[in-house]
Amino acid sequence: MTDRVTVVVATRNRRDRLFETLPEHRAPVILVDNGSTDGGPDAVEAAFPAVEVVRLGENRGAAARNEGVRRATTPYVAFADDDSYWSPGSLDRAAALMDTHDRLGLVTARVLIGPEGRTDPVSQAMAAAPIGIPPGAPGPSVLGFLSCAVVVRREAFLAAGGFQPRLFVYGEEALLAMDLAAAGWWLCYDPALEVRHFPLPAGRDGGARRRIETRNRMLTALLRRPPAVVARTVTGALPESPAAVWDAVRALPWALRHRRPLPPGVEADLQRLAAADELEPVAG
Incomplete structure (x- = not known):
C-alpha cells in the first residue's frame, strides 16, 4: 500500500458497488458522498473504518472530488469511481513517476472494462500519441482523460481550481485538462498503469446525459476556445440537442465572465487532436 497517494471516490446511491x-x-x-439516500455512508463507515467518509448533504456532481482533494494530505491524489479501482502496483508506479518528473501534473492509466478486461477506446486513442511526447516526459501527451483513471499532483489540481461545479457531470474533464496544460503542467498517458472499470449496463436516462454532455461541450468552448471553435461547437450541437443549446445560452453571461482563452500552444494541440480524431477514429 502506498502512502504517497490518496484515492478519492465520489459516489451517490451506489452502496452495493462500493462494497x-x-x-x-x-x-x-476518502469517500465523498453526494447526498446519498440509500444508507451508503453509514454502511461504509461501519464496514470500512479506515475509509474517511465525507457527507456533502447535496449532489455536487464531479465537483465533489474537489472536497476530497482538499482533505487529502498526500502529495498525489488518484480518482476512482464507485465502480472502479486501480490495479495492484499502479499507484506506486504513478507516485514514482510524479516524484521523478516535477512537471508532471497528471498521469492517466489504461482502463480495462468489465471482467474480460477490454481496453477502453479512450485508452487506445491516447496510446496513439496524436500530439506527441514532450522531451523528457514519461509518456504521450494528452489533453483529456477519464476521471476514474488519473492521478493528479495535488498542488496543481488545487491551483487550477479542480472540477468546475457549474459543469456538474459528464465531460467535466476537458476544462480541467485545458487549465492544467495552460498552467504549464504535463498531462501524460502511461499504459503500464491500469484501472479496472465495471460499469453497470445502460439504465440511466441517456437523453438527459446527452443533453448535459452537449451543454458542457459548448460551455467549455465558450470558456476557453477561439470564437471560430465556439461557433462550430454550437452549430454541431443544435441538431443534436436544441435543449442543450438553450441551456448554454442561459449560462452565456456566466461563461463570458469566466472566459480565459488558452495559450496558443495548448490551442494548437487541441486543433491537432481534433484533426487526428477526424482522420483516424478509434473503433469502439
Whole structure:
C-alpha cells in the first residue's frame, strides 16, 4: 500500500458497488458522498473504518472530488469511481513517476472494462500519441482523460481550481485538462498503469446525459476556445440537442465572465487532436 497517494471516490446511491470496489483499493481512501439516500455512508463507515467518509448533504456532481482533494494530505491524489479501482502496483508506479518528473501534473492509466478486461477506446486513442511526447516526459501527451483513471499532483489540481461545479457531470474533464496544460503542467498517458472499470449496463436516462454532455461541450468552448471553435461547437450541437443549446445560452453571461482563452500552444494541440480524431477514429 502506498502512502504517497490518496484515492478519492465520489459516489451517490451506489452502496452495493462500493462494497465490491472499496476492498480493492491499495491506498488511503476518502469517500465523498453526494447526498446519498440509500444508507451508503453509514454502511461504509461501519464496514470500512479506515475509509474517511465525507457527507456533502447535496449532489455536487464531479465537483465533489474537489472536497476530497482538499482533505487529502498526500502529495498525489488518484480518482476512482464507485465502480472502479486501480490495479495492484499502479499507484506506486504513478507516485514514482510524479516524484521523478516535477512537471508532471497528471498521469492517466489504461482502463480495462468489465471482467474480460477490454481496453477502453479512450485508452487506445491516447496510446496513439496524436500530439506527441514532450522531451523528457514519461509518456504521450494528452489533453483529456477519464476521471476514474488519473492521478493528479495535488498542488496543481488545487491551483487550477479542480472540477468546475457549474459543469456538474459528464465531460467535466476537458476544462480541467485545458487549465492544467495552460498552467504549464504535463498531462501524460502511461499504459503500464491500469484501472479496472465495471460499469453497470445502460439504465440511466441517456437523453438527459446527452443533453448535459452537449451543454458542457459548448460551455467549455465558450470558456476557453477561439470564437471560430465556439461557433462550430454550437452549430454541431443544435441538431443534436436544441435543449442543450438553450441551456448554454442561459449560462452565456456566466461563461463570458469566466472566459480565459488558452495559450496558443495548448490551442494548437487541441486543433491537432481534433484533426487526428477526424482522420483516424478509434473503433469502439
